[in-house]
Structures are given as C-alpha cells and as structure tokens.
Amino acid sequence: MTDSKSIFLVVGAAGKFARLLIPELLRRNSTVRGLVRNAERGDLARSWGTTQIAIGDLRNPDSLKRAVEGVDGIFHIGPAFAPDEAAMGIALIEAATRGGVRKFVFSSVIQPTNTRLKNHASKIPVEEALYSSRLNYTILHPANFMQNIGLTWSSILRTGEFAEPFPKETKIARVDYRDVAEVAAIALTEAKLDFATLELCAGMFSRLEIVSILTKELGRPIAAREPTFEQWAKNTPLPYNDQQIHLLSKVHEHYREFGLGGNSLSLAAALGREPRSMSQYIAELARQTLAEEGTKLKDHNNA
C-alpha cells in the first residue's frame, strides 16, 4: 500500500521557530521531513515529531537536491543575520524548481523593503526569486516574535525586570510564531493562501504595556528597564558573532527612532480567527511558572 500523505520539507526543523510548524503539519495528516545539518540536530527534530530527516546544508546544493526529492512543498526560514542568507534561499528555490516541487512557503520578515536594516533587505532577493519562478509561493512577513520574550523569561523572573535597549513607550509590532506556523501550514496544505504575500502581526505593544501584563499574570511587580544596547547584549545570550551583533544593534537603533509598525488584519483573515494576543502568550508562560513554583513549594513543605 502506498502512503498518500503529502511530504513537506521544513528548513530549521531543529530550530526554535520552524519547529512550531511540525505539530501543525502533523495535525493536517502530513509527513514532515526536517532539513538539519547533522544527526544530533536530526535527533532533536525527531523528538519534536519530525517524521523524516534530511541531513543537508543550505550552502550545499547537492544536499538540497537530495532533500527536496519527492516533496510536495517546502517551508523556508533563513538563519538570522547570516551574510549569505539571500544566496541560501535562492539555492533552495533553485533546488525546488529543478526537483519539480509544487509549493514554497517563505517565512521572511515584516517590512523587507525597510532596507536600512540589512537583515530585512536580505530577504528581498529571495522574494524576487520566488516572484520570478514557476513555484506556487506564499510569502509571510512576520513581525517581531513574541517568543523573544520567552527566550528572556528566566531573566525576567530572576531580576523582576523586562529590559530592552529602546524606550519603554516605543511600540513594536509583535506576533506569536505559533500563528505564523499555523498560517504556513494552511499555505502548504490548502489553496486559499496560494500566491499571497501576507503581513503577520498581532498588534503593536510598548514595553510598559508588556510589563503591566507580566505584573498582572505573575502577581508580582515586573519593571520596564532600558539598558544601553551594549549592556543589553552583554547580559543576553545571543548566538551571534560581532558582525551579527552589529547588525542587531542597527535593528534596535531603528526601533529607538521609529518603533516598528504592523497591522493585524491579514493575519486574522489568514487564520480565520483573531490572532493569539500578547496577554494570552504571557498568561501561558506565567501559568507554567506559577505551577512549577507551586510544586516546588509543596515539595519543600513536605520535605
């Protein structure tokens, strides 16, 4: 008997964001093939539910040729601040075209034409390559990910502060990447988002608004702090080299001057429901923390 499930190649299946697509595709009865760079990352991707593993590298076209064999669609997200991010995306589009792949979903960035920011501009050649291909594409323009707050959660709990290197009143467009993943899964498995280019944003939030939600949900005061970029980068575990940190500093410089605009209309339309809100995102993290703290207290009292 042949397996009639659609197969989708997911770039970054072992990474922190693309992995959120795995449950969405499995829920839609699809086979997920994760593109990972080594067996260890393959094990991690499998632990999150990836069904098949393709060991490959976006810098190695032969490995991409093998990875796309027999797939119905591809989800691509480029590694942040990589100097050759555009070349990697183009190489994957070429492999998809040669391999006769039908569908290509690209997780790009909000405002890719904001060329003051190199990590935004680096998405433009990939989008151009899709517009000049015969692939059935869907291009996603996600805002700043709410999951960035989750990445600093332990520091928020430890210090009682939420620190970012731009003014507390500045509003930044944010989105829960689980919603982006859901839109990507819809685009891969249904026709309704064919050839769409979509801004994906749940709303704009200042740090003052975020700490007021944190304070309410955690039931303890959390303050908004504004360190310099240098102080912030020193205290934040960033997987970047000096050049990449320089590019990130430009992003924060831009936020400091202009904030980041975004609109939730197209995300709600693509999902067919309201996007997950900032309050929901923080409430989930806080519930987990309070449950863990409650368990620790109970264990302590029983000891």
Ligand SMILES: NC(=O)c1ccc[n+]([C@@H]2O[C@H](COP(=O)([O-])OP(=O)(O)OC[C@H]3O[C@@H](n4cnc5c(N)ncnc54)[C@H](OP(=O)(O)O)[C@@H]3O)[C@@H](O)[C@H]2O)c1
């Ligand atoms: N953070 C935000 O708020 C935000 C907002 C909008 C858009 N974006 C965009 O989202 C993208 C992803 O961000 P991220 O890098 O922080 O996410 P990430 O989840 O850490 O993704 C990076 C993934 O790419 C994989 N990768 C790196 N180099 C590769 C290569 N040569 N070949 C194959 N796979 C490779 C990594 O693989 P391994 O698992 O092997 O390490 C990792 O899984 C960036 O383009 C960024 O501009 C981010």
